[in-house]
Amino acid sequence: MYRHHFGLHSDPFQLTPDTQRFFPGAMRGAILDALFYVLRSGGGFAKVSGEIGSGKTMLCRMLGERLRNQATVLYLPHPTLSPDELLRTLARELKLPLNAATLRYELLGALHDALIARHRDGQNVVVLVEESQGMPQETLEELRLLSNLETQRATLLQVVLFGQPELDLRLARSDLQAVRARIIHGFTLPPLTASEIRDYVAFRLAQAGHRGEGLFSDHALRVLSRASRGVMRRINVLAHKALLAAYADTSARVAGAHVRAARADTALGGGQGQNNRQILRLGGATMGLMALAASAYAIVSSPRPGKVALMTEPAALSVPTATPAQSTPFTQHLAVARSLLLGQPRLSGYTIQLLLSDSDDPGDMNRFLRQDEVAALSDRLLVFPTRLRQARRWALAYGRFGSLREARAALAALPPGLRRYRPYVRGLAAVQAEALRHGLGVQGKAQLRRNKPSASSPG
The missing domain is CATH 3.40.50.300 (P-loop containing nucleotide triphosphate hydrolases)
Incomplete structure (x- = not known):
């Protein structure tokens, strides 16, 4: 009904499983x-x-x-x-x-x-x-x-x-x-996060022939994320009905009101479907490491560790020689990020973003980096600056991989204690652009100069 209106050659959100439309994200x-x-x-x-x-x-x-x-x-x-x-x-x-x-x-x-x-x-x-x-x-x-x-x-x-x-x-x-x-x-299988829902909707629309700017407005995607709670079948049902509502409204895009109309017309049941991707809370003496999700979405056991390691072990990232002012894990991994991300104009390959801090305090990140499960990966970690709702935050990434397949295999082999933070694969070029945009070259030097251990912020 709405295909011609939106320039589609097939229904993007059909419920029947079609392996040609398998979404590899999430x-x-x-x-x-x-x-x-x-x-x-x-x-x-x-x-x-x-x-x-x-x-x-x-x-x-x-x-x-x-x-x-x-x-x-x-x-x-x-x-x-x-x-x-x-x-x-x-x-x-x-x-x-x-x-x-x-x-x-x-x-x-x-x-x-x-x-x-x-x-x-x-x-x-x-x-x-x-x-x-x-x-x-x-x-x-x-x-x-x-x-x-x-x-x-x-x-x-x-x-x-x-x-x-x-x-x-x-x-x-x-x-x-x-x-x-x-x-x-x-x-x-975890529920989709808001960003994964955005990617999923764009993927399904592209598979159905859509070209051009996003068909769903940002507001529509936010409403869809809340209403679906990250469950794929709910996303499909609501997105399909929202397209119908936009078509009936002769609108060129799907707005939040169209998704709300779809939600009012739909009885959604089955499961908790909670949106589980969270920002790691790093505040407090014990880091306040919290998993807000009630369901266990971590992989109970990863593929045979010995064999996977042979396939996916990333090259160790070179760490600049530490000076007294660079003696903390935070400053060492920040220096790694500066060396890698500032060393080439545009990086290729992939990395795994492990988590995002809820604080810009390096001391909190230091306490996390000293945990045994994290310290075991220390020669492959990098810390870089980013922002969340205009506030500075620190992101922690793991490894450098030449192919998407290698990165995914390494992601699946991460220890369960790290998997609970919902790590995901990212392109290094995107990480590089984000870190530079948020001041890696400037903030990195400043942090390396001033972040020495103190009594109030150990490490």
Whole structure:
């Protein structure tokens, strides 16, 4: 209806998952890369949890497509199966001969032989289970037993469970301890932040053929962010209806009033959907490190650390020789930023922004930088100035990566204690421009001169 009015060739916010419109931002691309790596390196059991409408089905289909030429992928979209029904479903998917009289032990033997044969041909079998929070306990246990089928070197049947947060609650129960112990890698799909919603809307509109300036006004995007609470399905529903409202209003752009009209016309339910990206609060003697989000969105365990490190370890950033006035972690990493960001006219590559301070006090950042988990990354950290609502702040970034894939893999491998601050990948050119715009060349020298340790601001 509104396509011609806005110059679109298709509906930008359709609800049916279309892998051609997969949005790699908001950790989705990083989690997809990590899942693919886990499965290709032989991991047996993984899980992905997220609120209703967070993009689990899209991620499941993307993973299936990426594995298509390297594994036999079996989908279980309806998990309410008994253990025997599960075995028969897998046998049918693998095109094994069976009939109503086939006994359980015969089924298990045939499945084992089929898995060995496919492994011999270089094709492992991957089972993708959607809505797995509804799978009966006995069937989950059957999957666990099937995942025990292995050769001396490889797991023959790999399983990825996709489910709502209730899946995590179920797996926490003592009677599912054996299943939980098999899950080495766990991922959670977080809600989109306001900036990610802006990127997502622009991405979907561009996929539908939009060209030119933003179709949604800044006010419309703010209203959309609040109303959707960062849940992708809600964003799609509200954005679609807002476009209809703008079309009915013969408006060239979507305004905040159009999104409010869409919100009034829509019953949104399902999940907390809280906007979890926060600014790290660095004030106070203990740094006041707070996570405002109630749900756990950190990756429970990152891809196998040893192998990921070989792929993604960033080169150490060179630190200028410290003088007495440069003896704190803050001033050292600020000097690293000055050396890197002022050394070339336009940098290429990527970095990972770990957090943004809520204070311009270097002492607060120093206390954070001295924490063990952060200090372990010290040769790859840089601090640079920025601004938030006209107030000066300090940003902390990690590493320099030659490709987006390397940066995403490193992001997925960060320790859980750092992942709770919702780090994300940024282009180094953008970081360089931001730091220079907010006075890196001037403020950096001033901070290096005056920020010596003091009794009131240790470190």
